[in-house]
Amino acid sequence: MASSQTTSAIRMSSDLASFRKELRQAKHVVALTGAGVSAESGVPTFRGAGGFWRKWQATDLATPQAFNRNPSLVWEFYHYRREVMLTKKPNNGHIAIAKCEKRFLSEGRKFTVITQNIDELHYTAGSKNIIELHGSLFRVRCTKCGHREVDRSSPICEALKDRGEPDVDVPDARIPVDQLPKCRQPDCGGLVRPDVVWFGEMLDEVVLQKATAELDTCDLCLVVGTSSVVYPAAMFAPELASRGVTVAEFNVEETPASGAFKYYFQGPSGETLPSALAP
């Protein structure tokens, strides 16, 4: 049943049949995802009630300034999130996206996931063609020599074992820098950091170029579980919409970008995506 939102600049539609017809005809779909796609897996989003760790808002710790000021505290935060992720599984939203990619591939069509998430749940769900805009929780980068590597060890270093508790009154562990995770390159031993993109940092140029190339060629875009406030990702879908590309948003609430999109499907993406993307 079609519906419209009078508050929006254009009349957003929630006409599922019409969206599914466009999906059947699409040659290249991009799914742009954010923290909301993982919410039903129990992963906290950034800008909701769950976006706190101890007394800090998650976004206050996702900065180079926070890491320079207190690498022990920021490592405790990321160590906590790494350990939490080891207990989480993809939900029906991730799975619907992965199944849709598989079907597209078998039909000679293309499907790309561009995610802002660092939780790797799209990979676990079986998606293959993934661009991680903001890095990964399970990669580290040396602050001295720049070496990057995958590191899935738990804990990532001995000093972080049993640290990172999220409760508001837990004191900072104050781990000396020489006991924090270190580079394993010969003769380096520099402090490593999570290989993620913090506020004020440039996105990796190659990653950004890949994302741009996918956005340039897609003819349908799904925007799933993102507040659409963090740039540059926030401008991707509105730019597509302004070029006449169909954009369908899946979110539990409207976002600043919603009014620019043709379709809006309200609800948890683990519930809305399976029926929207089913064969």
Ligand code: BJW
């Ligand atoms: C559900 C759901 C369910 C819940 N189903 N939905 C232009 C203008 C103004 C500022 C800037 C600008 N260009 C750059 C900036 C600065 C900055 C920025 O954007 N600031 C804004 C806040 C204003 N951007 C940057 O610094 C970027 N760098 C850059 O552009 O370099 C060049 C430059 C620098 C400085 C100035 C100018 C140019 C880098 C951004 C890096 C973001 N990093 C983080 C942390 C990553 C590591 C980590 O995870 O720890 O990325 S911050 C955080 O936000 C994380 C996320 O990927 C990102 C986006 O959040 P997301 O995914 O949208 O999550 P939420 O929580 O915000 O939203 C969840 C949504 O889900 C909500 O809508 C819910 O309703 C919904 N939802 N349950 C469906 N079940």
Ligand code: ZN
């Ligand atoms: Zn190094």
